[in-house]
Amino acid sequence: MDKKVTLADIGKATGYSANTVSHALNGKKDVSPETAAKIIKAAREMGYVPNLFARSMRQGKSYNIAVILPELSNLYFPILVKLMESRLRALGYDIFIMNTNENADEEMRCITTAVGKSVDGVIICPTQGKRDGLDLLKEKKIPFVLFGRNFEDDAYESVTLDEFLCGYSLTEYMISMGHRKILHLAAPFRISSSYHRRDGYIAAMKKYGLEPMVRPMDEKESVVREIKTGALDVTAVFAFSDMLALSLITSLNKSGISVPDGISVGGVDNIASHITYPIDLTSVDNRKEQMAEKVISSLLIRMEHPSWPTAHHIIPPALIPGNTVRKI
DSSP states (O other), rough: OOOOOOOOHHHHHHOOOOHHHHHHHTTTTTTTTTHHHHHHHHHHHHHHHHHHHHHHHHOOOOOEEEEEEEEESSSSSHHHHHHHHHHHHHTTEEEEEEEEEEOOOHHHHHHHHHHHTTEEEEOOOOSSSSSHHHHHHHTTHHHOOESSSOTTOOSSSSSEEOOHHHHHHHHHHHHTOOOOOEEEEEOOOTTTHHHHHHHHHHHHHHHTTTTOOOGGGGHHHHHHHHHHHTTTTOOOEEEEHHHHHHHHHHHHHHTOOTTTTOOEEEEEGGGGGTTTOOOOOEEOOOOOHHHHHHHHHHHHHHHHHHTTTHHHHHHHHEOOOOOSOOOO
């Protein structure tokens, strides 16, 4: 069994005292950046593993972060969690992931579990069905940050995409490609990202004097049948997410309707930035790296300064043209 590397071992290798090594590894300001960099480099090369249990006993911290997601089937969430996990682990934190299945009662159960485990913080994409769980976190004084969704009163620290601009920019791009009959396939409107994207879509359509058409995502198969029979006269579909867009394209292809020759399709998330797909989907990129960084920095601020006013951080999206929207 390999001998565990101690602070004294690192001090011997670098020529510094164990106390200086400890301060450097814990980010104390009394160690110069040059010295800290040298000590951290040596610690990594020697395979040093901090004793988080002992540290937590001294500092009253668990060094655990709970990440609560509404679903795992949408690849956007696993991608984002992976980015957040790598950043948190670099800071000495472990995470555990829970899934609410977009159910408010399940969300409450997940939050109760997180509270019971005495986590240092919670990162959550809320179901927005109820606020009971979020209010419990406030009551227990556990720092938390919402991501991807927020409440209109900005009562909680949150990080979201500029969802209105997502809807507006994709719709305007489709219009610039010659489309005038564009359908928006929307997620449930209790979700803030859904109604903001819808509002952006409607604003773009109205700007160009076009008639908005909005259908719920659970009518996807009906939409495909209506397009096939000609009952629904559209040339493009703006899907709420990439996963919905890819599912729609699959259904359209099965019905003999090609994309983009038969109909154009676009989505939001740009999951192709991290996962290779055979379809070069036109999408709106949600800046996943920037989102992960902002979520973590916001959580750390709330952990260090819990009395600070809450803030809603908005990240600008970027349109990524693919080959699923044709010019007509």
